[in-house]
Amino acid sequence: MNQQLSSKRNSDSMRKSLNTLGSSVAAVILALVICGVLLLITGKNPLMAYGKILETGLTSEKFLEMLKRATPLIFSAIAVAIGFKMNLFNIGVEGQYLFAALISAEMGTHVSLPAPLHVLFILIVAMVSGAAWASIAAILKITRGINEVISTIMLNYIALSFIQWIFETFFRDDSDGGLNVKTTEIAPSGRMPDLVHDRLNGMFIVALFVAFLYWVVVFRSRFGFQLRASGLNPIAARTAGIPAKRMILFALLLSGAVAGLVAMPSVIGDVYAYGPSSTPTQFGFAGITVALLGRNHPFGIVVAAMLFGFLDSTSAVLQLSEIPSSIVKVIQAIIVLVVVIVNEASSRRYNRKIAEQAALSSKSMDVRS
Amino acid sequence: MQSGSVKPKLNSATDAGRVVELTNISKSFPGVIANRDISLQIDRATIHAIVGENGAGKSTLMKILYGLHQPDSGTIAINGVITQFKSPSEAMAAGIGMVHQHFMLADNLTVLENIILGSEPTKYGVLSLGDARKHVNELATSIGVEIDLDLPISDLGVGQRQRVEILKVLFRGAEILVLDEPTAVLVPQEVDELFTNLRKLVANGTTILFISHKLDEVLSISDQITVIRQGSTVATVSPKSIDRLRLAELMVGSDLPSHGERTTKVGEKIQLSARNLTVVAKNRKNPVQNVSFDIFESEIIGIAGVDGNGQFELCEALLGLVDTQGTVEIGGIDASNLNVRERLDQGLAYIPFDRHREGLMLTASLWENALLGHENSLSRGPMIDVESAKKSCREIIERFGVMTPSELVPAFVLSGGNQQKLVVGRNLATAPKVLIAAHPTRGIDVGAQAAVWDEIRRSRDAGMSVLLVSADLEEILGLSDRILVMFDGKISAELDPKKATPQILGKYMTGAQ
Numbered sequence: 001m002n003q004q005l006s007s008k009r010n011s012d013s014m015r016k017s018l019n020t021l022g023s024s025v026a027a028v029i030l031a032l033v034i035c036g037v038l039l040l041i042t043g044k045n046p047l048m049a050y051g052k053i054l055e056t057g058l059t060s061e062k063f064l065e066m067l068k069r070a071t072p073l074i075f076s077a078i079a080v081a082i083g084f085k086m087n088l089f090n091i092g093v094e095g096q097y098l099f100a101a102l103i104s105a106e107m108g109t110h111v112s113l114p115a116p117l118h119v120l121f122i123l124i125v126a127m128v129s130g131a132a133w134a135s136i137a138a139i140l141k142i143t144r145g146i147n148e149v150i151s152t153i154m155l156n157y158i159a160l161s162f163i164q165w166i167f168e169t170f171f172r173d174d175s176d177g178g179l180n181v182k183t184t185e186i187a188p189s190g191r192m193p194d195l196v197h198d199r200l201n202g203m204f205i206v207a208l209f210v211a212f213l214y215w216v217v218v219f220r221s222r223f224g225f226q227l228r229a230s231g232l233n234p235i236a237a238r239t240a241g242i243p244a245k246r247m248i249l250f251a252l253l254l255s256g257a258v259a260g261l262v263a264m265p266s267v268i269g270d271v272y273a274y275g276p277s278s279t280p281t282q283f284g285f286a287g288i289t290v291a292l293l294g295r296n297h298p299f300g301i302v303v304a305a306m307l308f309g310f311l312d313s314t315s316a317v318l319q320l321s322e323i324p325s326s327i328v329k330v331i332q333a334i335i336v337l338v339v340v341i342v343n344e345a346s347s348r349r350y351n352r353k354i355a356e357q358a359a360l361s362s363k364s365m366d367v368r369s
Numbered sequence: 370m371q372s373g374s375v376k377p378k379l380n381s382a383t384d385a386g387r388v389v390e391l392t393n394i395s396k397s398f399p400g401v402i403a404n405r406d407i408s409l410q411i412d413r414a415t416i417h418a419i420v421g422e423n424g425a426g427k428s429t430l431m432k433i434l435y436g437l438h439q440p441d442s443g444t445i446a447i448n449g450v451i452t453q454f455k456s457p458s459e460a461m462a463a464g465i466g467m468v469h470q471h472f473m474l475a476d477n478l479t480v481l482e483n484i485i486l487g488s489e490p491t492k493y494g495v496l497s498l499g500d501a502r503k504h505v506n507e508l509a510t511s512i513g514v515e516i517d518l519d520l521p522i523s524d525l526g527v528g529q530r531q532r533v534e535i536l537k538v539l540f541r542g543a544e545i546l547v548l549d550e551p552t553a554v555l556v557p558q559e560v561d562e563l564f565t566n567l568r569k570l571v572a573n574g575t576t577i578l579f580i581s582h583k584l585d586e587v588l589s590i591s592d593q594i595t596v597i598r599q600g601s602t603v604a605t606v607s608p609k610s611i612d613r614l615r616l617a618e619l620m621v622g623s624d625l626p627s628h629g630e631r632t633t634k635v636g637e638k639i640q641l642s643a644r645n646l647t648v649v650a651k652n653r654k655n656p657v658q659n660v661s662f663d664i665f666e667s668e669i670i671g672i673a674g675v676d677g678n679g680q681f682e683l684c685e686a687l688l689g690l691v692d693t694q695g696t697v698e699i700g701g702i703d704a705s706n707l708n709v710r711e712r713l714d715q716g717l718a719y720i721p722f723d724r725h726r727e728g729l730m731l732t733a734s735l736w737e738n739a740l741l742g743h744e745n746s747l748s749r750g751p752m753i754d755v756e757s758a759k760k761s762c763r764e765i766i767e768r769f770g771v772m773t774p775s776e777l778v779p780a781f782v783l784s785g786g787n788q789q790k791l792v793v794g795r796n797l798a799t800a801p802k803v804l805i806a807a808h809p810t811r812g813i814d815v816g817a818q819a820a821v822w823d824e825i826r827r828s829r830d831a832g833m834s835v836l837l838v839s840a841d842l843e844e845i846l847g848l849s850d851r852i853l854v855m856f857d858g859k860i861s862a863e864l865d866p867k868k869a870t871p872q873i874l875g876k877y878m879t880g881a882q
Contacts, residue, residue, distance in 0.1 A: 220755070222748045229741055232730035238690065239719065239727045240742030241710030355782040 020295070023346035027339040028307070034338070035331045039323075049323045056317040057310055064199040069309035071265045072280065074207040074302055076287025078214045079130075079259035081296040083148075085218055086231035086251050092137060092152025093259040094284025095159030100130035100260030102163050102183070105267045105274035106171045109184040118190040122268055123206075123261065130260020131253045133159060138252035142245045148252070156284070167276065182275035192269045201269030203261075210258060211298040217254075227251055259284070289336045295343065308332055387449065388413045388545060388576045389434070394443035396429055403429040404440070405600045411545075411578065411593075414571050418579040418587040420620055421597035422786075422814040427580055430597070431547055434578075435467050436460035447545075466543025468534045470550045474522045481505060481518040484537045501540075508539050512569040526677075528559035532566065539575075546570070547578045552586050553811065557840070557875070558675070564590050582620070582814040584613050596620055621816050633830045635850055636666025639701065640834035641687070641717075641803045646695035648682045656682040658858045659695075664803065669825070669835040671849030671866070673842065675878050679858035680838045681722055684805050687836070688712060688719055700802050713742060716802030720793055720809050722838075724785075728792045731781040735773060736762035738780050739795050746799070765794035770820055786817035793821050797828050804828065807838040822848065842871045856880045 036046035056062055076093050083090035090096075104126035113121055137155055140146040173184040192202045218224035229237040230247045238244050262283050263274075271278045290308055294300030311332055315325035389411040396404040404426050411417045421427045432438045434445065436454030444451050447463050454460040457467075474483050485501045492500075502518060509516060514532045522530060531551060538546060548567075552560045567577060567590065581587050587594055588608045596603040596619045603619050611619075641664040648657040657679045664670050674680055686693045689709045696705045699715040707715070721727035729738055736755075739762035740747055747758045762776040769790045773783055780788060793809060806825065810818040825848065829835055839845050845852060846866050854862040854877040862877040 216752075220753060221751050222744045222753055223751065225737070225740065225744055225753050228733075229730060229737075232733055233726075235727050236721075236730060236741065238709070239688070239721055241708070241713045243708065243710070351779070351781070354778060 027342040031335040031338045053314045065313040066309040069312045070305040071204045071207045072262045072283045073305035075261040076283045077290035077301045079255045080287045080291040082255040089149045090255045095156035096130040096133045096256045096259035097262035099133045100126040101263035102274045103129040105183045108186045108190045115189040126260040127257040131256040134252045134256025138249045182273040186272045203265040203269045215298040386412045390446040392444045394440045415592040416577045418591035418594045425597045426600040464544040466538030467547040476523040512566045545576045549580050635668040638666045639663045642698040644696045664834040668850045671845040671852045672838045673845045674855035718796040718801035718804045720806040722807040729780045736776040769794035786813035803834045805836045
């Protein structure tokens with residue numbers, strides 16, 4: 001009896017995962033069909049376009065590029081997902097990571113440490129700076145009740161100007177006669193080694209590790225439980241003695257800390273400095289869509305980030321075959337929209353089904369007893 | 370699930386007074402029969418009650434009538450015509466309207482806007498509110514409802530919101546009204562008002578199906594009562610020919626546990642003490658003013674009162690959820706400056722007023738719900754001890770008879786009674802010193818109610834002190850060792866339950882004395 005029960009349980013949770021996976025795959029296919037129609041309307045052959053994408057995407061070169069492009073997306077999406085887990089919308093990842101990039105790149109030039117410690121130092125400075133920038137929104141919310149959506153969006157703009165000012169006034173390295181629009185380069189001891197020379201940086205491993213930590217902390221730890229409970233039903237959580245304000249503060253600090261890592265693949269893995277034009281932007285917003293697509297689950301986020309990385313990596317090739325590369329952005333956007341819609345619909349159907357089954361099986365238990 | 374062998378019947382149009390006739394309805398889901406050969410005849414302009422425990426098959430039957438499910442076999446005849454509803458809109462078109470237990474109203478819209486929402490009357494494509502207003506006013510007057518159509522829903526009380534729901538269904542032309550547990554959310558006075566309205570509705574020719582498990586109400590309002598148990602109709606009786614106890618036994622299918630006098634004694638030690646407790650509110654009168662009381666070991670104090678007289682705020686104050694003046698002592702320790710978690714750690718437990726709002730995470734699994742508030746004891750270091758948490762949830766399920774396939778299903782799949790048992794179990798399982806139980810049996814059936822009462826009594830006998838807040842006078846009178854009446858934020862009387870009667874209580878509760 002017991003065995004039966006536990007095997008039934010396993011099959012239940014398996015079915016749920018399959019349900020989620022199946023609907024995500026279906027959504028991606030549906031999105032490709034919709035994009036195909038769009039391509040047809042613009043007079044391009046969708047099969048050729050998709051063929052090109054596949055053809056170029058399946059080379060090992062492109063595979064590494066996919067992982068490389070996925071790395072910052074993983075950090076960014078996890079930063080967003082931490083907030084989402086307690087119904088906090090951290091739209092400010094963009095500002096948090098750019099601020100963290102500047103501060104950590106500059107601090108990294110002022111210390112001399114042996115290699116692993118130097119890298120660790122920069123990563124920690126980046127996380128602390130990201131968290132510090134996010135703490136502004138947290139404090140505003142806790143003390144004045146200001147909605148974090150508004151404050152984090154506004155803080156993005158503030159961050160951009162603030163960073164520019166600090167950079168121009170204090171941190172810009174003018175040793176090159178003004179041609180070098182960057183901070184001073186970080187010494188070799190502070191650089192994250194490449195996994196595959198010039199193709200994939202070690203930050204990818206850090207990203208996977210952060211995804212794993214996210215799972216442990218949010219889904220398995222006591223703190224994570226309190227965080228999720230506060231998101232699922234803030235009033236019940238409060239009634240059960242989980243301090244709401246403290247959870248908001250911790251969640252946003254944690255989110256900001258992970259956000260601080262977004263630009264690290266560039267800062268310590270590629271350019272070895274911060275520069276307004278060399279440090280990549282827009283990952284904060286891409287992270288929101290990746291988190292949505294991955295349904296805030298670490299595994300889903302990693303897969304979704306790779307999908308986006310893959311699509312990004314093919315855009316250059318498309319242009320060569322006279323297909324507008326913006327079709328990639330269109331595909332990405334449509335995938336997200338379709339996934340959100342399909343997932344919502346399928347989880348509703350799924351929930352209805354288990355509700356029915358539960359009602360019935362408890363009834364059959366009733367009859368037996 | 371095809372609608373298999375639907376047998377046409379030719380003789381069903383014979384009785385003109387028969388509005389709804391369900392014949393041999395069966396519905397099974399894979400493995401289980403939900404409805405078995407149910408037959409039901411409902412006469413025009415009557416109130417027909419359908420009673421049964423949670424999960425007896427009432428809701429499946431109503432879903433079939435409302436077009437949400439199709440029966441495997443059997444027929445539905447409306448006004449003598451055999452019909453098949455493939456969707457609720459078809460049922461609505463046939464004049465069947467449903468008022469759900471949980472209201473579906475838009476808070477920011479006015480009463481009128483809510484009523485017409487979804488079937489807005491238009492003239493040349495333009496919304497014509499004037500006609501709608503006239504029609505709604507006529508409807509309201511005809512059933513004796515007085516309501517300001519221009520108030521936003523957020524300004525209305527529960528009773529009035531329900532009236533809006535009823536008007537909404539009538540506005541769509543319903544002649545057969547299905548009311549799902551309409552009194553679960555109402556206080557006695559509101560129930561009386563509702564019943565007055567319902568009687569007027571019936572006088573106007575509307576037929577009402579009244580789903581409930583509050584037997585006194587069913588006995589007082591219905592013309593006919595059909596009892597459903599385990600998917601089958603047990604009996605259809607006239608309220609004149611049956612009493613409450615017999616009806617309850619029909620429903621449960623066995624003798625009810627009787628609750629005799631308590632055999633244990635109230636202890637000597639004060640477990641919970643409130644002194645001059647005042648809840649300070651901005652922009653309105655302080656909802657709790659200078660409330661003082663002591664609860665001894667092994668004692669149940671009942672707080673009687675009409676909802677909204679400060680009971681909710683009093684519980685929040687005792688838990689430490691709101692700013693207060695005055696002192697609270699738990700187990701002899703001054704808790705006035707402790708936060709919620711620290712008070713819970715002192716041995717306080719709380720069964721909240723509204724299990725959905727304050728108690729449960731509906732989309733989370735049962736074991737996570739059982740874990741809420743007990744994370745500290747079910748952890749190993751900083752990590753949740755998932756296995757222990759699941760085990761402790763299974764123990765709650767077992768001990769409190771929560772009917773569920775496993776502890777892994779999300780909380781929303783359980784019926785209200787089983788959800789409540791889980792909440793009660795979560796709070797009693799740790800053997801707290803003091804339990805604040807707010808409406809511990811609201812909206813659950815007699816079987817579950819008896820189980821919850823038994824558990825509270827058992828814990829009391831083991832030494833637990835209870836502050837029981839309830840609007841159910843039977844509950845208050847049956848469980849309490851002392852009764853405090855709360856009116857307008859103050860304790861207006863202390864009564865001995867042996868001498869108190871519902872009438873006396875009613876006087877103090879409404880401030881008449």
